Amino acid sequence: MRNPQLDSNGGLRHLLTLDGLPREILTAILDTAAPLTEVAEREVKKLPVLRGKSVFNLFFENSTRTRTTFEIAAKRLSADVVNLNVSTSSTAKGESLLDTVDNLCAMQADMFVVRHAASGAPFLIAQHLIANGRNDIHVVNAGDGRHAHPTQGLLDMYTIRHFKGDFTRLVVAIVGDVLHSRVARSQIAALKTLGVPEIRVIGPKTLLPSGLEAWGVRVFHDMDAGLKDVDVIMMLRLQNERMNGALLPTPQEFYKVWGLTAEKLARARPDAIVMHPGPMNRGVEIDSAVADGAQAVILNQVTFGIAVRMAVMSMLAA
Amino acid sequence: MQLPDADTLLETLIAQMRPHVTSKTALVGIRTGGVWLAERLHAALGLDGPIGSVDVSFYRDDLGARGLPPNPQRTDIPFDVEDAHIVIVDDVLYTGRTVRAALNELFDYGRPACVELAVLVDRGGRELPIAARYCAHTLPQPLPASQTLELSRDETGALSLRLIDA
Numbered sequence: 001m002r003n004p005q006l007d008s009n010g011g012l013r014h015l016l017t018l019d020g021l022p023r024e025i026l027t028a029i030l031d032t033a034a035p036l037t038e039v040a041e042r043e044v045k046k047l048p049v050l051r052g053k054s055v056f057n058l059f060f061e062n063s064t065r066t067r068t069t070f071e072i073a074a075k076r077l078s079a080d081v082v083n084l085n086v087s088t089s090s091t092a093k094g095e096s097l098l099d100t101v102d103n104l105c106a107m108q109a110d111m112f113v114v115r116h117a118a119s120g121a122p123f124l125i126a127q128h129l130i131a132n133g134r135n136d137i138h139v140v141n142a143g144d145g146r147h148a149h150p151t152q153g154l155l156d157m158y159t160i161r162h163f164k165g166d167f168t169r170l171v172v173a174i175v176g177d178v179l180h181s182r183v184a185r186s187q188i189a190a191l192k193t194l195g196v197p198e199i200r201v202i203g204p205k206t207l208l209p210s211g212l213e214a215w216g217v218r219v220f221h222d223m224d225a226g227l228k229d230v231d232v233i234m235m236l237r238l239q240n241e242r243m244n245g246a247l248l249p250t251p252q253e254f255y256k257v258w259g260l261t262a263e264k265l266a267r268a269r270p271d272a273i274v275m276h277p278g279p280m281n282r283g284v285e286i287d288s289a290v291a292d293g294a295q296a297v298i299l300n301q302v303t304f305g306i307a308v309r310m311a312v313m314s315m316l317a318a
Numbered sequence: 319m320q321l322p323d324a325d326t327l328l329e330t331l332i333a334q335m336r337p338h339v340t341s342k343t344a345l346v347g348i349r350t351g352g353v354w355l356a357e358r359l360h361a362a363l364g365l366d367g368p369i370g371s372v373d374v375s376f377y378r379d380d381l382g383a384r385g386l387p388p389n390p391q392r393t394d395i396p397f398d399v400e401d402a403h404i405v406i407v408d409d410v411l412y413t414g415r416t417v418r419a420a421l422n423e424l425f426d427y428g429r430p431a432c433v434e435l436a437v438l439v440d441r442g443g444r445e446l447p448i449a450a451r452y453c454a455h456t457l458p459q460p461l462p463a464s465q466t467l468e469l470s471r472d473e474t475g476a477l478s479l480r481l482i483d484a
Contacts, residue, residue: 028388031388035376042426047377049381049386
């Protein structure tokens with residue numbers, strides 16, 4: 001079957017996952033995002049790319065940063081943005097996901113930005129649209145279950161390229177709760193596609209998926225060894241709300257062993273950058289001195305996130 | 319068709335512009351050929367103001383039909399557009415749609431006092447009410463739509479016009 005993300009000419013129709021997305025498209029998104037960072041400095045912070053289009057933010061799961069940056073991105077492209085607080089609307093009354101989608105299509109939606117707790121929900125919507133011949137409507141996955149968070153992965157790649165340039169000479173470490181993390185899955189897929197030679201994953205055995213080595217990464221259960229001489233440290237949020245069962249003793253204990261402190265950061269290269277997808281648990285996975293330190297690029301990630309989401313939406317709708 | 323020499327045309331353009339530019343004139347080149355020309359004009363006319371460059375990719379009126387052009391570049395307007403005297407510079411004037419896009423983009427930075435247009439070649443085929451105040455050469459016959467006329471620059475920085483058949 002053809003990749004449902006791509007149209008018959010190999011162009012981007014939906015953005016569902018970075019896994020299997022061709023390198024040319026990944027690079028084209030980063031290239032398109034670069035000039036878009038400048039729009040924020042204008043008197044009129046708007047481009048006419050999505051003028052007259054309607055973007056529906058369908059968030060079946062809470063989010064502040066992602067929903068807000070998608071909204072800003074769509075508005076900077078001159079789209080009309082409708083935010084649906086789905087938890088208090090028709091879904092709560094029993095309407096199915098695809099019925100909700102059909103109703104919004106009847107309201108002339110041009111794009112859906114979807115976050116859902118169930119892995120595969122955006123894929124289901126995209127398939128439904130394709131089956132109905134609605135090739136003019138686009139789906140952007142804003143995070144589904146443990147599966148993927150492609151725009152986060154893309155903005156992380158943009159941030160790495162901005163600070164480090166060439167991907168093919170980097171050692172990148174992903175640290176923490178990989179088990180529950182859709183962000184880590186998108187990051188690993190993109191890093192591999194872009195040719196990063198060494199990807200390390202560091203965390204306790206209970207928070208790393210089994211068979212992780214098969215993803216083409218080096219697995220470490222020791223911060224000192226794992227962080228040695230890395231160029232990029234990508235911290236993950238400890239996802240307490242997704243935990244069931246005794247995966248770790250206490251957040252304090254997690255911090256003691258896996259929290260990124262200045263001392264542990266010193267194991268990395270002196271010019272290493274520290275990233276975090278947010279929201280941060282200070283004193284759990286990262287120390288405040290590191291989060292606010294000179295090597296942190298966490299707020300840059302947020303700013304770049306707007307340009308990257310503008311690039312994705314421009315390429316989908318144009 | 320014999321294409322005119324780009325350097326000769328540039329001299330003509332400089333001569334046309336010289337009596338009218340002032341220290342307040344700001345040049346804005348349209349990527350990519352227009353930026354090369356703006357740099358040469360800036361030096362030849364001895365202008366003080368900074369040079370701007372626009373990439374109109376996100377302002378095109380055919381995005382729906384043709385998609386976003388690959389690898390768009392940053393638009394860079396390093397001066398205050400409000401009340402500025404601006405000359406937009408491009409290599410070839412054709413339908414006028416690129417100039418329309420550039421005007422829209424400029425106005426998102428402020429309200430200029432005036433905007434003029436300088437081009438090396440007018441190839442005919444206008445689809446919008448747009449005219450160049452400074453134009454070094456107008457082709458005697460409009461070129462057919464199947465042909466592309468553009469400025470190219472070699473590694474030594476020398477400019478030349480190229481005609482490409484689709």
